[in-house]
Amino acid sequence: MSRLLERAEWRARLVDVNYHLLIESPPRQAEPWAPLLAITGEREPFAERYDEADESSVLNFFTFDAGNPSSIRSCIQAARENARALRHRISSELWLELNTLYLDANAWSPATLAVSGVFGFFSDLKDRFYRIAGIIHGTLPRDLGYHFMSTGTALERAENVARLLDVKYHFLLPRVEDVGGPIDLLQWQAVLRSASALEAYRRVYGNAIAVDSVLELLVFDATFPRSVRFAIDRLGGALARVAGDSPAKPGKACQQITEELSRQLRTANAPGVIRGGLHDFLLHVQDECGSIDRSVFDRYLRFE
Secondary structure: HHHHHHHHHHHHHHHHHHHHHHHHOOOOOOOOOOHHHHHHHOOOHHHHHHHOHHHHHHHHHHHHHOOOOOOOHHHOOOOHHHHHHHHOOOOOHHHHHHHHHHHHHHHOHHHHHHHHHHHHHHHHHHHHHHHHHHHHHHHHOOOOOOOOOOOOOHHHHHHHHHHHHHHHHHOOOOOOOOOOOOHHHHHHHHHHHHHHHHHHHHHHHHOOOHHHHHHHHHHHHHOOOOOOOOHHHHHHHHHHHHHHHHHOOHHHHHHHHHHHHHHHHHHHOHHHHHHHHHHHHHHHHEEEEHHHHHHHHHHOOOOO
């Protein structure tokens, strides 16, 4: 449930930020919405269902498409079904908010988006995810279920941030002569906005946007709640509590992978990673998140 909610919120953020980016800088490419498909790794599934990556097609694929298991509507529906099976383990406030969002999502259509506009629709949607996060934080006991939820949220967040940074660095600005130019800076600001990190960045680094500073905040910062390191540290703590509270034997594999990844994030920095190959490092983070996910599932969630 928590992974699906985090995924849906992340997609809402990406659409909202891309919409504002296109308003601020006229698109130079034929399909300005196509980068969203690259960020989520869904260019091939999209191409199987749509002819071109225009605004209406990408928004439909990202938001409404029942045939896309990672669309916002599909994520909300699946999260609600997972929560319904465990209503006795979650608060009535959480169930009410999630079920209301589910019912509203079932009624969504492209006409809904046309009436409220892209900005209004996704701003309201982000607020609803904030409410769900607040209800989870304020009403659930810190028991085994909560620790699993923390595990899911942290895994999804770390993987999403790593994927976003990888695609921005290697795909969104392919021409070397554009690096450091106005469009490049606007795109890096958009990356920060996607993680609600622009204000936090400015407090630490000022108004000048530098790639290594963006990476330092979104990958290696131990205090920013949407950085990769913060998510992996939170993941390690949640897994330790799961191992302590669960009747199953401790999941050494997932904890060991998490601890090693956390150590790497503590000892690395942005300039060194860029020199050594940023793509390989971010791909390694994504692969390790996948390994942790499979290990947690095999240890605690597989029924045979």
